[in-house]
Amino acid sequence: MIVTIDGVAASGKSSVSSGVAQALGVPYVSSGLLYRAVTLLGLNAGADLADPSALLPLLSPVRLEPLASGNRVWNADHDLSADLHSTRVDGGVSTVAALPEIREWVDAQLRALPAPLVAEGRDMGTNVFPHAPHKFYLTASPRVRAERRARERPEDIPAIEAALTERDRQDTTQSAPAPDARIIDTGPLTLQGVIDTILNDLR
Numbered sequence: 001m002i003v004t005i006d007g008v009a010a011s012g013k014s015s016v017s018s019g020v021a022q023a024l025g026v027p028y029v030s031s032g033l034l035y036r037a038v039t040l041l042g043l044n045a046g047a048d049l050a051d052p053s054a055l056l057p058l059l060s061p062v063r064l065e066p067l068a069s070g071n072r073v074w075n076a077d078h079d080l081s082a083d084l085h086s087t088r089v090d091g092g093v094s095t096v097a098a099l100p101e102i103r104e105w106v107d108a109q110l111r112a113l114p115a116p117l118v119a120e121g122r123d124m125g126t127n128v129f130p131h132a133p134h135k136f137y138l139t140a141s142p143r144v145r146a147e148r149r150a151r152e153r154p155e156d157i158p159a160i161e162a163a164l165t166e167r168d169r170q171d172t173t174q175s176a177p178a179p180d181a182r183i184i185d186t187g188p189l190t191l192q193g194v195i196d197t198i199l200n201d202l203r
């Protein structure tokens with residue numbers, strides 16, 4: 001069984017996917033982490049983030065480790081995970097995610113993983129796992145998402161909100177909900193409330 005949980009930036013996809021996956025006793029995979037890892041490696045190498053030929057040679061040692069409690073991304077034996085959610089990576093990741101060659105590489109990594117799993121991102125339900133039987137799409141207003149993220153970041157709420165809105169704009173092409181996804185406005189719900197909504201739907 002594959003459950004897909006897509007949604008806009010900072011809508012709670014990874015927290016919710018982790019909670020759902022732990023309740024089901026299966027791994028979850030965060031596709032955004034792979035785009036973030038490509039971006040980090042590109043930035044560290046001084047590569048042009050819009051040039052796939054500069055990025056693809058960096059990717060052969062990159063591996064996603066899907067765990068129910070949290071994903072890790074490895075570059076050979078170096079754990080990149082702690083550096084993937086920085087403002088620096090946020091600023092470049094949409095450029096990288098717009099490249100068809102990089103999307104193909106990410107999709108191949110994800111499709112190679114064995115089911116059952118919970119997959120989260122933008123196009124899990126539309127493109128990567130279109131035949132998944134259970135699909136969800138998380139939303140919340142930019143202000144609510146910025147307020148949540150401000151608890152984890154040093155920037156102020158208006159700056160975070162502006163960056164989230166810009167990232168949503170740049171990611172629009174791959175971020176449409178699947179026609180058969182259940183859309184959940186997480187604004188009025190607690191994290192556990194969103195997880196329970198999904199688990200009730202799966203029962």
Ligand SMILES: Nc1ncnc2c1ncn2[C@@H]1O[C@H](COP(=O)(O)OP(=O)(O)OP(=O)(O)O)[C@@H](O)[C@H]1O
Nearest residue numbers: 009010011012013014015032148149186189190191
């Ligand atoms: N329903 C909720 N109520 C309150 N806080 C929430 C809720 N859902 C998520 N959060 C909090 O919002 C923040 C962002 O959540 P999370 O990182 O899971 O989102 P995301 O969609 O995976 O983000 P990104 O797109 O940047 O990878 C976290 O601090 C998380 O704990």
Ligand SMILES: Nc1ccn([C@H]2C[C@H](O)[C@@H](COP(=O)(O)O)O2)c(=O)n1
Nearest residue numbers: 031032035093097121122123171174
């Ligand atoms: N399936 C996906 C997952 C992610 N992206 C892009 C869009 C985001 O800006 C970036 C980081 O993802 P996040 O950590 O915010 O989930 O990666 C995408 O295009 N497709």
